[in-house]
Amino acid sequence: MDPAVSIEGLAYRYRGQQKPALKGIDLEVAEGEFVVVMGPSGAGKSTLCVSLNGLIPNFFRGEMEGEVRVEGRSTREGKVGEFAQDVGLVFQDFEAQLFSTDVALEVAFGPENFGVERDEMVRRVERVLGQVRLEGFEGRTPATLSGGQKQRLAIASVLAIEPRILCLDEPTTELDPAGKLGVFEIAEDLKASDDVTLIVVEHEPEETIDADRIIVLRDGNIVTDRPAREVLRDVELLEESSIMPLQVTRFFHEMGLWQGQLPLTPEEGVAEFRRRKWRVNPGRHQRLVDADKKREEGYGEPVIQVEGLTHRYPNGVVALEGVDLTVRKGEFLAVLGHNGAGKTTLVKHFNGLLKPTEGTVVVGEEESTEQRLRRPGQGVGYVFQNPDHQIFSNTVFDEVAYGPKITGMQQGEIEERVKEALDAVGMEGRGDENPFGLTRSERQRVAVASVLAARPEVLILDEPATGLDYAELRAMMELLKSLNEAGSTIIAVTQTMWIAAEYAHRAAVVRDGKVALQGTVREVFTQEDGLQAAALRPPHIVSFSNALGYPALSVEEMFEVTEEEG
Amino acid sequence: MDPSVYLDRGTFVHRLDPKTKIFLLLGMVALAFVFANPLYLLAVLAIVLFFGYLSQSMANLGRIWPILLAVAIASVILLSVFGGGQTPLFPFVEREALIYGVGIALRLDAIIMAGVIFLSTTRIEEVAVGLVRLGIPYRFAFAVSKVLRLIPTLVATGTTISRAKRARCPDLDSGNIISRNRKRLPLLVLAFVTTARSDKVSSMAMASRGFGAGTGRTYLLHVAMGRRDVLILLVFVLLLAGSIALRVMGYGGPEGS
Numbered sequence: 001m002d003p004a005v006s007i008e009g010l011a012y013r014y015r016g017q018q019k020p021a022l023k024g025i026d027l028e029v030a031e032g033e034f035v036v037v038m039g040p041s042g043a044g045k046s047t048l049c050v051s052l053n054g055l056i057p058n059f060f061r062g063e064m065e066g067e068v069r070v071e072g073r074s075t076r077e078g079k080v081g082e083f084a085q086d087v088g089l090v091f092q093d094f095e096a097q098l099f100s101t102d103v104a105l106e107v108a109f110g111p112e113n114f115g116v117e118r119d120e121m122v123r124r125v126e127r128v129l130g131q132v133r134l135e136g137f138e139g140r141t142p143a144t145l146s147g148g149q150k151q152r153l154a155i156a157s158v159l160a161i162e163p164r165i166l167c168l169d170e171p172t173t174e175l176d177p178a179g180k181l182g183v184f185e186i187a188e189d190l191k192a193s194d195d196v197t198l199i200v201v202e203h204e205p206e207e208t209i210d211a212d213r214i215i216v217l218r219d220g221n222i223v224t225d226r227p228a229r230e231v232l233r234d235v236e237l238l239e240e241s242s243i244m245p246l247q248v249t250r251f252f253h254e255m256g257l258w259q260g261q262l263p264l265t266p267e268e269g270v271a272e273f274r275r276r277k278w279r280v281n282p283g284r285h286q287r288l289v290d291a292d293k294k295r296e297e298g299y300g301e302p303v304i305q306v307e308g309l310t311h312r313y314p315n316g317v318v319a320l321e322g323v324d325l326t327v328r329k330g331e332f333l334a335v336l337g338h339n340g341a342g343k344t345t346l347v348k349h350f351n352g353l354l355k356p357t358e359g360t361v362v363v364g365e366e367e368s369t370e371q372r373l374r375r376p377g378q379g380v381g382y383v384f385q386n387p388d389h390q391i392f393s394n395t396v397f398d399e400v401a402y403g404p405k406i407t408g409m410q411q412g413e414i415e416e417r418v419k420e421a422l423d424a425v426g427m428e429g430r431g432d433e434n435p436f437g438l439t440r441s442e443r444q445r446v447a448v449a450s451v452l453a454a455r456p457e458v459l460i461l462d463e464p465a466t467g468l469d470y471a472e473l474r475a476m477m478e479l480l481k482s483l484n485e486a487g488s489t490i491i492a493v494t495q496t497m498w499i500a501a502e503y504a505h506r507a508a509v510v511r512d513g514k515v516a517l518q519g520t521v522r523e524v525f526t527q528e529d530g531l532q533a534a535a536l537r538p539p540h541i542v543s544f545s546n547a548l549g550y551p552a553l554s555v556e557e558m559f560e561v562t563e564e565e566g
Numbered sequence: 567m568d569p570s571v572y573l574d575r576g577t578f579v580h581r582l583d584p585k586t587k588i589f590l591l592l593g594m595v596a597l598a599f600v601f602a603n604p605l606y607l608l609a610v611l612a613i614v615l616f617f618g619y620l621s622q623s624m625a626n627l628g629r630i631w632p633i634l635l636a637v638a639i640a641s642v643i644l645l646s647v648f649g650g651g652q653t654p655l656f657p658f659v660e661r662e663a664l665i666y667g668v669g670i671a672l673r674l675d676a677i678i679m680a681g682v683i684f685l686s687t688t689r690i691e692e693v694a695v696g697l698v699r700l701g702i703p704y705r706f707a708f709a710v711s712k713v714l715r716l717i718p719t720l721v722a723t724g725t726t727i728s729r730a731k732r733a734r735c736p737d738l739d740s741g742n743i744i745s746r747n748r749k750r751l752p753l754l755v756l757a758f759v760t761t762a763r764s765d766k767v768s769s770m771a772m773a774s775r776g777f778g779a780g781t782g783r784t785y786l787l788h789v790a791m792g793r794r795d796v797l798i799l800l801v802f803v804l805l806l807a808g809s810i811a812l813r814v815m816g817y818g819g820p821e822g823s
Contacts, residue, residue, distance in 0.1 A: 053774055059769075084779065088774075096764035096765075096768050096771065097768060100691060101690055104786065105689070112783055114776050116784055118786065389756075
């Protein structure tokens, strides 16, 4: 029998690009296998995905070498539409792949194209919407769904074709931790019930433990292709490849265990910790708790005060209800919560993008409803999730200068502001470059710089992790940390639990429009039940240390408080 | 933001076969062209509004009133100034030209409103199915539906972008109309670029879901002419025929001819 996918010597260069995206890939995936593809930004992961159903070479213009065979048939030999029945492909940009006016039609689009009988189509729509937990949404317009729901709909629309091979390109970036787990459960079900072959691009290691194999791509080459648990134990290789290692694994690696002994999950970690008779030094742990407290006491006056905030959208949906929250100067606050909980709605009140239906939001001295977003250089800067919605100038300099320029500053002052902002994001001296030639992470830096140029007191970021690999995300978070240490108040809305644990000081968990938990990150992350109710999971290292009775927020903290026997 | 014009109201107009609605739209346009006299056109407009009321689409008509007003004012002014006539009313303006201008204004507004009602009551997919059932190839029907979708998408993208801009530069709304538009121009370019980029992904996604696979296509939407469709088409054909007869008999023509 032919393998599901066989790739020989695949190299590809997009038209107009100097560097090839893929350099010589040899890969075979057997029917029913679950393969995870990992790697840094620009490694060629998405290019590999689009070569599986013939988009490369049939849709993109570029130079292709080598051969991709799907169930024995070369992708050069047919149209994309023909391979679509064998290979279901879910793209990273899930918004752009939804184009129908309601959910049922979206799901039916694939089966319609393949001439599936109407009765069968109705059955499939019902079944796949059940699989992705979108029952009852048939008549909704995709544009009105939350990010996570859109992502699940994109998956459903491909599942309805009943492909033998399913390729998901970063399917969980917008999902809350429970939703992430949900996608992998769907995948596991498909594999178990129908022997579907799965090829999934993923950057969060916690989701990949159950895969059969992990392939690491770097600069268009396969660096490693081994069983998943083996690759996950290779902490050094992962770090070199800008892939986040599992936290528990990294902890034991740093404690000096050799590769073969490394545990992967919090449960395995706890067992290993106890077996080795290691213990947590209570005094050292107390010092961490005391440091939290001291930091709490050091904050300045309140910069944002929310009282009894209720927000009702024009369509009647109540997004927030009776929210009370105070943010003090110098805080680093993480706003957490499930998809559609109201996180973004909440922070949009902080700079007046939205107005309270009831209650008050006081920013600095005055209420944000009265600020009307008019005064230049006012207190709150907001970085949107997608930098491409912000950037339009031809040079980085003009982009960052846009705010200061339009508020009528003198040339000298503008230049000073731009330099200051570019220095702050580590883009000094790159003012002449074209933003569209930059990588996603650099564009995000430009977007942050353009907000910093107004010298805001408070900086709000909506999901700073999207589209960044591990190394880039670390760099972005280090940047925020240094801005925070220099006096800025930072508010980050995020689904990425480990960055909240490691970088934020305080956390507010929004659940169904209410603030369900708030406090120091350590306090909040100790309450695993409360987090679970909000569809959240603490990161592995936190679960691991919670189980030992001494919550630690990062591998470094855990390392600091651990004592070996004797 | 929801970029579609469609209002999911489930009125009997919504439930008509899309073919019927395509015919009704064409018939409405024809009706607007039969007459030139403002009084008669007012009646045509009333029929359009009646459909708007029946189909609960008035909210969408409300959304576009500035466009309707602008079209009306422009045609009245342009045609009454540049049009000819015998009876001077104001300097440069003759009575006949003014009436003609008002007539054209009513005609254009009636057509625009009929179009908006059509889109408010017909899903874009239904338009495509309707066209296919009328014998138009699916690819072409799909292209039509894609164009219909493009404009609202552009508007939605533009809104997101201008919000992003406004959040860091609060000054977007100040200044006179010229300087305001100068500030907005780059946003428009960005909206086009972003839409074009996501359009590329949509095309890829469509191909990846079998668009153009070549086999006989089926449709989830169940489309069939019912008794109601036949009835309403019949009434409309009579109305149209009656109107044409009236006009042939010399009623409802342009003033003074």
